[in-house]
Amino acid sequence: MWGSSVSAVRSQRVLIGEEILPALITIKDGKIHNILPDAGATRHTAGEVLDVGNSVVMPGIVDCHVHVNEPGRTAWEGYWTATRAAAAGGVTTIVDMPLNSIPPTTTLKNFHEKLQAAAGQCFVDTAFWGGVVPGNFLELRPMVQAGVAGFKCFLIHSGVAEFPHVADSDLHAALRQLQGTGSVLLFHAEKEMDSLPCSPDPSEYSTFLRTRPDIMEMEAVRTVTELCLQYQVRCHIVHLSSAQSLKLIRAAREAGAPLTVETTHHYLTLSAEDIPSGATQFKCCPPIRDIANQGQLWSALRAGDIDMVVSDHSPCTPGLKRLDSGDFSQAWGGISSLQFGRLCYMPH
Structure with a gap:
């Protein structure tokens, strides 16, 4: 300063x-x-x-979707480097996701470990999400009282073994615990489904894109909207990539669902058509979709159907991106972009 x-x-x-x-x-x-x-x-x-x-x-940016990964995977990113990158990009507050740190932020004890890891290392204001995983519903209220901003869950494999995805019974248990707390449940809104037939070449982006079709996101969003209406607990859809889900979101809000939605810089600025073969640095989940979809996301953002833009900063060590083979099926699915996000929407 x-x-x-x-x-x-x-x-x-x-x-x-x-x-x-x-x-x-x-x-x-x-x-x-x-x-x-x-x-x-x-x-x-x-x-x-x-x-x-x-x-x-301009005012400082709040980025409410950042994977810092410390403790446990600090080689991927830690608070010292992540918060400096945030400051360099005009981000003055980040909210750290409950994965991919080890341990994940799924218990009160683990939350205190995360606070200890972050102490003295943050160059910007930092808040923390907790996580919902199978069987931890009794941890949620203690974590709310300890100061977590809310909770994140996955409806599909998260990519790391220590943060398993939830079943319907886990969601109902978690939402019952969150009623009356004012907290929020965040959803990685993809559901496992049969993917389309793929090209045999795993270095082609189109091969990867076919494994995560729009319908996976739509069916997950359908589940989220129904739960949000049933329990009237604030729900939030993270990193919406498919514009095909917007009709469901609008209908749920009109019916009274306390639902918010985010998308990311990369869905607004990158398109599937432009991703070269073997360019695994573009892999993220849900995937970057086509240019027509991108235009619809921009329209939804301008109309207020999408509430915010975040980075979903999810770095890893270079080897995990499989840059040598260019194999999208094996590469880590995350984009490192915390310091660049404001270029997406800063005034010109």
């Missing part, structure tokens, strides 16, 4: 509401005190004025 002598920041591009205007931001006791038209700079003489020229000055 700026030194204590800085009492104002001037820019030709300050984001104020939905407008970008020249302005002077005055600072008092380390906090924004006032935002003045740029002409006000001539009347502001106390302290140092930091002129950032044409650089955009």
Whole structure:
């Protein structure tokens, strides 16, 4: 942050509401005190004025979907590097997912281990999601009281053995525990189904895409919307990739479901048609879909059907991406993008 002598920041591009205007931001006791038209700079003489020229000055971004992976998989990412990357990208708050750390944040004891691992290492504000896995429903209320932001579950294999996906009985047990707490249950909304016939070449992105068709997401979203309406517990669909699910989401909200939805930077900026053979750095789950789908996601975001854009930052060590073989079937499914996300939607 700026030194204590800085009492104002001037820019030709300050984001104020939905407008970008020249302005002077005055600072008092380390906090924004006032935002003045740029002409006000001539009347502001106390302290140092930091002129950032044409650089955009805007509120810090909250990224509520970040996999930091510490403790246990700190070689993939840790708080020291993740939160520095966040700060470099204009992200001032992250919310850390309950996987892929070891142990995962699925018990009160494990949550305290995560807090200890993060202590003294965070360069931005950091909050934490808990996790719902088979059999841990009695841990949920203690974790709410300890300060977790909410809970994440998978309706399909998560990719790591220590965070198994839930069955219907686990969901009902968890939602009963969360009633009246004000907490939220997050869903990785894909369900295992028969995939389409595949090309024999695992280095082709189209081969991988056929293993995660839109119907897997649609059927999972159908389950989420029904549960949300039944229990009236806040539910949240993480990293929506398929625009085909939007009709279900709109109908559930109109029926009174307290449901929110996010999508990611990569679904809004990348398309399946442009992913080269063997480029496993583009693999994520759910997958990046075609350009027509991308356009529909943008329209839904503008219409308010999608509530937020997140990174789903999910890094790993280079070897796990199988860059040498380009095999999408074996590569880790995650994209490392925490520091780049604001480029997707920052004002121009």
